[in-house]
Amino acid sequence: MKFAVGCDLEEFRRYWKRSGYDGDRDLEILMKKVIKDSSQLIVWRENNEIIGHAVWHETNTEEHRKGEPRDKEDKEALEKLLGGKKDFVELHEIWLMKEYRGKGYGKKFFEFFEEFIRNKGYNSIVYYADHPAAIAICRQRGYKEEYLTGIGEYIFYLSLKNNLKR
Numbered sequence: 001m002k003f004a005v006g007c008d009l010e011e012f013r014r015y016w017k018r019s020g021y022d023g024d025r026d027l028e029i030l031m032k033k034v035i036k037d038s039s040q041l042i043v044w045r046e047n048n049e050i051i052g053h054a055v056w057h058e059t060n061t062e063e064h065r066k067g068e069p070r071d072k073e074d075k076e077a078l079e080k081l082l083g084g085k086k087d088f089v090e091l092h093e094i095w096l097m098k099e100y101r102g103k104g105y106g107k108k109f110f111e112f113f114e115e116f117i118r119n120k121g122y123n124s125i126v127y128y129a130d131h132p133a134a135i136a137i138c139r140q141r142g143y144k145e146e147y148l149t150g151i152g153e154y155i156f157y158l159s160l161k162n163n164l165k166r
Contacts, residue, residue: 052096
């Protein structure tokens with residue numbers, strides 16, 4: 001299994017249809033709102049076929065995306081976690097096809113992603129999670145956390161400045 005930054009978006013559409021992820025409407029929202037270019041898309045490949053994906057984007061404590069302000073609970077939790085108003089990279093989503101889960105690919109992805117983001121010159125990663133496996137990985141890797149009762153998810157934060165290579 002390997003990670004690749006970017007891919008042909010038509011190939012990504014074909015993968016999406018067979019992935020078990022939620023519908024065409026969600027794909028269009030993802031493509032229009034989140035993936036500004038394919039460098040914000042990381043695909044997981046096995047035997048040259050996409051088996052999973054992750055999406056990331058730059059953001060800050062004030063806005064989720066340009067022109068989309070954060071709600072009060074989210075903003076306050078982020079400022080508490082990050083120690084004030086800051087810019088960061090948000091790991092927007094992670095998805096792995098069911099037949100590949102439970103093989104340690106999530107842990108390998110976080111190792112890859114942290115190094116990838118560090119090498120791009122960013123200092124902070126934020127990830128919202130409610131899946132038990134993702135929560136466990138973030139805790140094992142030393143992410144700070146807050147719980148958002150309004151949406152029923154955890155916010156995880158990792159400072160790459162204070163986190164030397166593992």
